[in-house]
Amino acid sequence: MSRKTSATLTPRLVFKLWVALSLLILGMAVSYILITNHFSNQHHLATQQEINAPLAQHLIDEKFAEARPFLEDGSVNKAVFGDLMHDMMAVNRSIEVYMLADDGEVLYSVVLDHNPGEPTKYVNTTPISDFLASNGTGFYLGDDPRDPQEQKIFSAAPFTDQGRSGYIYIILSGEVYQTASANIFGKYIKSFGLGAIGLTTLFTLLIGLGAIWFLTKNLRKITLAARRFKEGDLSARIEHPEKTNIAVVAHTFNDMADTINANLEEIKSVDELRRQLIANVSHDLRTPLAILKGYAETLQEKSDTLSVEEQQKYLAVISSNTDKLTGLVEQLFEYSKLEAKQIEPLIEQFSITDLCLDLVSKYQILATEKNIDLRLEVADNKNILVRADISLIERALQNLLDNALKFTPENGRITIQLETKAGYCSVKVNDSGIGIAPEMQSTIFERFKQTSEGFAKNGAGLGLAIVKKILELHESTIKVFSEENEGSTFYFQLPTA
Secondary structure (H helix, E strand, C coil): CHHHHHHHHHHHHHHHHHHHHHHHHHHHHHHHHHHHHHHHHHHHHHHHHHHCCCHHHHHHHHHCCCCCCECCCCCECHHHHHHHHHHHHHHCCCCEEEEEECCCEEEECCCCCCCCCCCCCECCCHHHHHHHHCCCCCCCCEEECCEEEEEECEEEEEEEECCEEEEEEEECCCHHHHHHHHHHHHHHHHHHHHHHHHHHHHHHHHHHHHHHHHHCHHHHHHHHHHHHHHCCCCCCCCCCHHHCCCHHHHHHHHHHHHHHHHHHHHHHHHHHHHHHHHHHHHHHHHHHHHHHHHHHHHHHHHCCCCCHHHHHHHHHHHHHHHHHHHHHHHHHHHHHHHHCCCCCCCCEEEEHHHHHHHHHHHHHHHHHHCCCEEEEEEHHHCCCEEEECHHHHHHHHHHHHHHHHHHCCCCCEEEEEEEEECCEEEEEEEECCCCCCHHHHCCCCCCCCCCCCCHHHCCCCCHHHHHHHHHHHCCCCCEEEEECCCEEEEEEEEEEC
8 A cells, every 4th residue: 555655646746736837827828818918908098099189179179160069048069069979980989079067067978868857977077187287198097977987098178168168078999999899809818818728738738847857856866765765775865965955855854764773773772681681680580589499498398407596597598688689679660660761850959968968877887897988078068959859869879879888898988079060069979999990981871781790799780770860860971980999980960059
């Protein structure tokens, strides 16, 4: 199923891109046709208006020289206008002649029905005034008395007769012109539009496919790299991702591949550590379990012949090895919770000085048994306050002290040193023990890693690993400085309060 999907992904994408590009170009073609028609029509109307601008004045000069626009009773001379309109239409059927009053009232026109009771029609005189002021050299649109919603080109001239004045107003593109123009435009759209669509489709097919092939070149490279990666080539990467057209996608794929590789390496490491865990735990559990079994069987078989002192001795051995097993299990459980990030530190303010004093007091008995000098040194004897999880930091210090006591011989010394600097408290645990070989210092904080003497000391190699995890939860790090037979110093920092 996935193979089929990856095989059809690119053709489907190319088809969608081609359709989108085709629609875009077709939309541009239609827009071009409409815009071209609009401006060519505007150019035609402007030209027609400028050519016929003097028409109204010529009409007044010619007709009103022999006849008057008004009769003796003040009414409009309809006969003159009837002859005038017929003469005009014989020359140009699209022309419509109107007689206007000063305020734009339509006094008479052959093309209008002047029936009694009909509302009076008016024409806005502002365009007429502008037209006359420019001597007819501009492009002006005026009201069409037959259709008040329309604006058309016109010619106009003022006249005065018997103390009355007005305008001769000539619509140069009347209803006949509009009808003829609409019919011609429809035919034009059919012929030119179909031709444009055909040519557009052809050029879209040729140019679009070439453009899409070029634009999707980098996408094909990414698809190929992803397919190689899916088929097991974990080294597959997109070369020079910053040079691609979709650099973000290329970088994201490379980062994803690196993350997957890192996760796989971590899984391998965890698996290796799991096997190491089984081996180490089996080793550490085998001896105390064998001792427990041996002493328990001895007690069962010889309980009647053993003295009370011998029985107490055997029970003490059993108890000691039971404690070792319990400690090992507790360490494994604690580390597993830290590794799984199931422990969330409770950050609070506390005195690291008081905490260290309590630990020195608790460990003093163990130190005395080995004649080890255990002490706390605080710079300037200050009570240092830090912000951390007190129980986790106590556990980390306990592990460091256990480690120091384990590897410090009799008559040695262990010192906890506290010092503040630049907003941090430096915590050091220094001992005069056997030290750590240089080749071991880089791995001493890893799980189940010990010095060669560690196994003899009944350790599982988890104490320092737990310390490292605890300090990682506090965004701190544990470091070590050590020389063989000279002792070791473990130190970390915590933010002061």
